[in-house]
Amino acid sequence: MKLLHLDSSIQGETSASRAVSAAIVARLRATHEGLDTRYRDLAADPLPHLTLPGYATGEAAAVLDEFLEADIVVIGAPMYNFGMPSQLKAWFDHILVAGKTFRYGANGPEGLAGAKKVIVALSRGGVYSQGPAAPMEHAEAHLRTMLGFIGVSDVEFVVAEGVALGAEQRETAIEAAFAHAGRIAPVAAAA
Ligand SMILES: Cc1cc2nc3c(=O)[nH]c(=O)nc-3n(C[C@H](O)[C@H](O)[C@H](O)COP(=O)(O)O)c2cc1C
Known part of the structure; x- marks a missing residue:
């Protein structure tokens, strides 16, 4: 099985999302023998913004192939300014490609990247799961929308x-997130 591990925090050693994404990957390595793991640091090596000539070609095509090949994707995602970091958004801009990860059919959009498990390590400075800030949560919501769109x-x-x-x-x-990471169930291999 193949695992793709992404991080996008700019906060290096003190990053909460990096610590949690690493704990998730450690858990998956412990529960899947011979897991083939690839790592991409989107903060250290940012992907270019979309351009028309660069769309779905060159480095972007390699990034897309790496995603398509993965059975499991672990994403370290901090909340910056109520959403995901622009580095992580740039990665998604290279992943949502018509004909590759979705298509428009007679019944509307259809996701093509369904046979994967995605685990997101999401860190937020404030509390958005409940209370007055809940409507300002645009990190988890946007990630769910994009992942759902591609199936x-x-x-x-x-x-x-x-x-x-x-x-x-x-x-x-962070301790609660580590405990959650330690409970992640093994992922069945895609048929
Ligand atoms: C540039 C920047 C913007 C941030 N914006 C928000 C925000 O809009 N809402 C929030 O609750 N926390 C915000 N925070 C706090 C981060 O969500 C918090 O530090 C979280 O741990 C970030 O994940 P990381 O530690 O992996 O970088 C921000 C932090 C930074 C550095």
Whole structure:
């Protein structure tokens, strides 16, 4: 089985989403023998913004192939300015390609990348799962929309939120995310 591991936080060693995505990958390695793992750091090596000549060609085509080949994709996704980092959005811009990951048929859009599991390590400074800030959550919502559009329905979010609300809350949130990572069920190989 092939695993693609992405990180997109600019916060290096102190990043919550990087710590959680690493814990998820460690769990998957422990539960899947011989897992072939690829890593891409979208903050250290950002992908170019979309251009018409560069659309679905060159590096973008390689990025798309890497995604299509993966059985499991683990994405480290911090919330920046209420959504995902632009580096991660740029990756999705190279992944949502008509004819490759979706197509328009008689019944409207149809996702073509369904046979995958995607696990997102999402970290948020504030609390958005409930309360007054919930309508301002555009990271998880946007990720779910894009993944759903390309047919990926097996999506699991491992969330650490409230990490900017004090040291104790940060630690509790990250520990809860580590515990969640440790419970992730093995992924069945695609037929
Ligand atoms: C540039 C930047 C923008 C941020 N914007 C938000 C925000 O809109 N809402 C929020 O709750 N937290 C925000 N935060 C806090 C991050 O979500 C929090 O630090 C989280 O841990 C980021 O993940 P990371 O540690 O993996 O980088 C922001 C942090 C940075 C560095």
